[in-house]
Amino acid sequence: MKITRRHLLVLMPAAAVAWKFVLAGTPEASPNYQLTEHWWAMLMDLTKCIGCGSCVRACAQENDVPDGYYRTWVERYHVTDWKIERPQVESPDGAKQGFPANELSDGKNFFVPKLCNHCADSPCTQVCPVGATFISPDGVVLVDKNYCLGCRYCVQACPYGCRFINPKTMTAEKCTLCYHRITKGLTTACCEACPTGTRQLADLKNPKDPIHEFLKTHSVQILKPHMATGAKVFYNGMDGSVR
């Protein structure tokens, strides 16, 4: 067989078309928001939390979270002296309606709001087989619902139980740190609705953010530090019994 001019004439345009596809993919323009100038986190001052569930309701309204599922929720811890390693934890309906007047008033009692920790080394993104969940360049762990298969690997991988499968879309869902709000300069829905300042959105790359002063002057903790997830929700005044 000989490669003739005819062969080349057929092959070259085909190669050119192929090349065009390879080179395509212009970056998505995100006006006025620089991905590289932010590194999002949250501060959770447990000394202030009243367990009213405003954050849970606001989150559900803002993000259309289906009933019975929670992107954020509030736990009430009940710790007694003789069972200090076995705290009693409750979270009726994720605390969407706050907490009823309680009978468990002996011992130590406090509220712990929880949400995705937006880990810098997140276990959930590492197990995704298709690249549908990822850490954004500004430090938010997100799910691409158009790409997610719904295989549930990430639901199992999250040590904090922050993911679930949306019963309508059958794709993995989780807190987005209100990505659609923070990229517009708003705070998250939960922080907006928090009446006591327990929750504060923080941008670690912004030197003017009050979080830097707070971190300098307080002993904050993260959840499950032994798992080396690089969690970015910082808890102030957290009891050792919190899991």
Add this chain to the structure above:
Amino acid sequence: MFKDIEHLIRLAVVMLIALIVFIVVRAHVVPRSFGQYGHYRGAALGEIASRPVALAGHEACETCHSDVADLKKQGKHVVVACEACHGAAANHADDPGSIKPAKLDTAILCARCHEANSAKPRGFPQVVTADHANGVACDTCHQPHRPKIDLQPETKGTKK
């Protein structure tokens, strides 16, 4: 030595075609923005960010309801954002004429925050609502936007 070179050329052509097919199929199957920032679809960031906002934020409310905002500034509820009580109201802020926030039931609303609970911080004002209000709506006595009750309103009124 190269008398069988035709075989090699044929092989090369087949492999070239396979490569081109691979490139074309890959270009079609892999989304354009995949790998833009990492091992994921870069366009997903824009899609997630373009979701509409449901909570307008208290600054937005205060531009129109400056009377409520001023009243609220006089009391301790200044720290409570409008939508913590009234619920998500961005659609009302966009079109106040036709969409109004739902009426609130203070027996539920106030109790969520103020019902006595030993897990609440000590300094937070809390009441056992059943004893305190006895079934009377909270806003018959408390103005929701400035909840403090001046204990001797009559004497205050007569002093002037």
